[in-house]
Amino acid sequence: MLIRKPSDIPSSEITPYENYKEYFTRRRFLRNALAGTAAVGAAITGANRLADVFDPSISALADTKLQTVKSPLSVTGEPLTSLQDVTHYNNYYEFGPRKNEPSENTGTLPTRPWTVKIEGKVKQPKTLDIDALLKLRPLEERVYRLRCVEAWSMVIPWIGYSLSELIKECDPLPSAKYVQFLSYYDPKVEKWASEASFYSAYSEGLRMDEAMHPLTLLTIGLYGDVLPNQNGAPIRIVVPWKYGFKSAKSIVAIRFVDKQPPTTWNQMGPSEYGFYSNVNPNVDHPRWSQKTERRIGLPLFQQRRTTLMFNGYADQVASMYNGMDLKKNY
Amino acid sequence: MNRTTLITLKTLTWIACLWPFALLVYEFVTNTLGPDPTANITLTTGYNTLLLLILSLAITPLRLLSPRLSWLIKFRRLLGLFAFFYASLHLATYIALYMNFDLSVFKTDITKRRFIIAGFLAYTLLVPLAATSTTWAIRKLGGKRWNQLHKLVYFAAISGIVHYWWQVKPGVKSPMNLTIGLFVLLAARPIFKYVQKRIAHRPVTV
Numbered sequence: 001m002l003i004r005k006p007s008d009i010p011s012s013e014i015t016p017y018e019n020y021k022e023y024f025t026r027r028r029f030l031r032n033a034l035a036g037t038a039a040v041g042a043a044i045t046g047a048n049r050l051a052d053v054f055d056p057s058i059s060a061l062a063d064t065k066l067q068t069v070k071s072p073l074s075v076t077g078e079p080l081t082s083l084q085d086v087t088h089y090n091n092y093y094e095f096g097p098r099k100n101e102p103s104e105n106t107g108t109l110p111t112r113p114w115t116v117k118i119e120g121k122v123k124q125p126k127t128l129d130i131d132a133l134l135k136l137r138p139l140e141e142r143v144y145r146l147r148c149v150e151a152w153s154m155v156i157p158w159i160g161y162s163l164s165e166l167i168k169e170c171d172p173l174p175s176a177k178y179v180q181f182l183s184y185y186d187p188k189v190e191k192w193a194s195e196a197s198f199y200s201a202y203s204e205g206l207r208m209d210e211a212m213h214p215l216t217l218l219t220i221g222l223y224g225d226v227l228p229n230q231n232g233a234p235i236r237i238v239v240p241w242k243y244g245f246k247s248a249k250s251i252v253a254i255r256f257v258d259k260q261p262p263t264t265w266n267q268m269g270p271s272e273y274g275f276y277s278n279v280n281p282n283v284d285h286p287r288w289s290q291k292t293e294r295r296i297g298l299p300l301f302q303q304r305r306t307t308l309m310f311n312g313y314a315d316q317v318a319s320m321y322n323g324m325d326l327k328k329n330y
Numbered sequence: 331m332n333r334t335t336l337i338t339l340k341t342l343t344w345i346a347c348l349w350p351f352a353l354l355v356y357e358f359v360t361n362t363l364g365p366d367p368t369a370n371i372t373l374t375t376g377y378n379t380l381l382l383l384i385l386s387l388a389i390t391p392l393r394l395l396s397p398r399l400s401w402l403i404k405f406r407r408l409l410g411l412f413a414f415f416y417a418s419l420h421l422a423t424y425i426a427l428y429m430n431f432d433l434s435v436f437k438t439d440i441t442k443r444r445f446i447i448a449g450f451l452a453y454t455l456l457v458p459l460a461a462t463s464t465t466w467a468i469r470k471l472g473g474k475r476w477n478q479l480h481k482l483v484y485f486a487a488i489s490g491i492v493h494y495w496w497q498v499k500p501g502v503k504s505p506m507n508l509t510i511g512l513f514v515l516l517a518a519r520p521i522f523k524y525v526q527k528r529i530a531h532r533p534v535t536v
Contacts, residue, residue: 284442300363300367
């Protein structure tokens with residue numbers, strides 16, 4: 001018998017966007033009903049949405065839709081990748097090596113309670129609660145291109161605020177030259193981690209100026225809602241001019257360090273995944289060209305498109321790399 | 331084995347072998363190839379090439395197990411040719427959707443990328459085997475020479491598996507099942523032959 005990779009869900013079984021939202025809302029309602037009476041109260045009384053967001057006693061999750069402001073940093077003129085594809089075509093190796101597996105396996109990721117440790121070279125290390133982080137700054141909707149190192153790409157409406165806003169609150173010391181992000185790691189929950197040879201927490205990092213760049217987004221949602229687990233709930237980083245693996249998911253610690261931190265894929269394959277990993281059509285991956293990419297969700301013969309330098313963000317970010325040999329610092 | 335059983339089994343084999351291809355065609359027509367159609371077609375055709383190639387290599391060891399399984403030989407050519415069919419589709423996918431019919435891309439790939447080299451080598455090794463698969467060619471070559479030529483299938487299968495390993499990310503183990511399958515089947519040959527020799531040479535006791 002031929003064993004085939006499980007086919008995608010037939011379109012007949014795909015929940016229409018409207019129902020999907022309703023389903024998520026219902027699930028979230030149930031979760032909150034257990035989590036806090038304030039949320040229940042708000043949901044039952046149908047409290048004004050705007051009031052919910054600004055009322056500190058109510059979790060932002062209590063609402064069906066996050067309140068956001070549009071951002072001038074958004075990409076325009078490119079159609080969004082569908083919510084279905086954004087949430088069912090994921091690389092999250094701790095939850096399975098195949099693209100469809102994270103959406104099936106991340107249900108057990110415990111996104112509440114959740115804290116993020118701020119540590120390393122800061123005036124005062126501290127632990128921040130996720131709900132405090134959600135309210136630190138007004139949430140923006142930012143439509144970014146996402147370019148995976150595997151040569152596929154998407155356009156995603158993320159929700160969050162610039163990481164720099166949080167970093168300012170952290171009072172890093174002058175000796176802090178890099179920022180390291182550590183992801184949630186529990187092999188009992190992430191049963192697939194060893195299958196991908198992940199034996200410790202996923203680690204990523206940015207140089208301080210990259211982390212402070214306004215495009216670097218501390219991300220808590222997409223498509224108007226909180227992050228689905230498979231997309232890195234409850235909080236992740238999105239760095240749109242770098243290959244996708246630089247954008248660490250489900251962050252539990254932000255560490256300020258004086259040296260370039262070790263990063264997961266760089267350690268797995270140093271010749272394939274550099275620390276910088278800026279999107280660069282002129283530097284091939286050892287195993288394939290990076291000149292072009294496949295846009296997810298388009299028909300077979302319309303997928304291929306040209307990859308742009310810095311994923312199209314060259315105007316904003318190229319100056320950070322002036323004088324650097326990008327072939328060497330891939 | 332009687333004729334009806336043979337025809338039935340052959341029909342079933344055809345259906346099973348064509349199934350992944352039929353699904354791809356159906357998904358193409360209905361536009362349900364998934365989020366990344368190119369990757370879907372590439373993986374499906376590549377995986378089934380290796381699977382069929384390994385299945386075709388299972389026939390000889392199975393026949394060595396028992397003379398009652400000798401009829402399996404009637405299915406080996408079918409499996410081998412279907413493996414070549416999927417390999418050709420896999421190569422066509424590469425030419426059309428990755429190379430975009432641009433020879434300069436191929437030039438870079440075949441000189442710089444080891445997984446492309448291994449994959450292309452595997453395909454090249456399969457071509458003479460497919461070309462000499464007809465009864466006429468077997469007769470023309472003579473059984474012995476034909477057998478020698480078709481030993482190439484071992485190298486093709488090994489190159490194919492190497493191609494798969496070199497294509498996936500470091501640490502990813504998805505080619506493991508096929509690799510174990512191939513290893514077991516390759517190891518079974520000398521072991522079975524050795525055991526049979528021992529049995530044949532066993533002194534007859536009265």
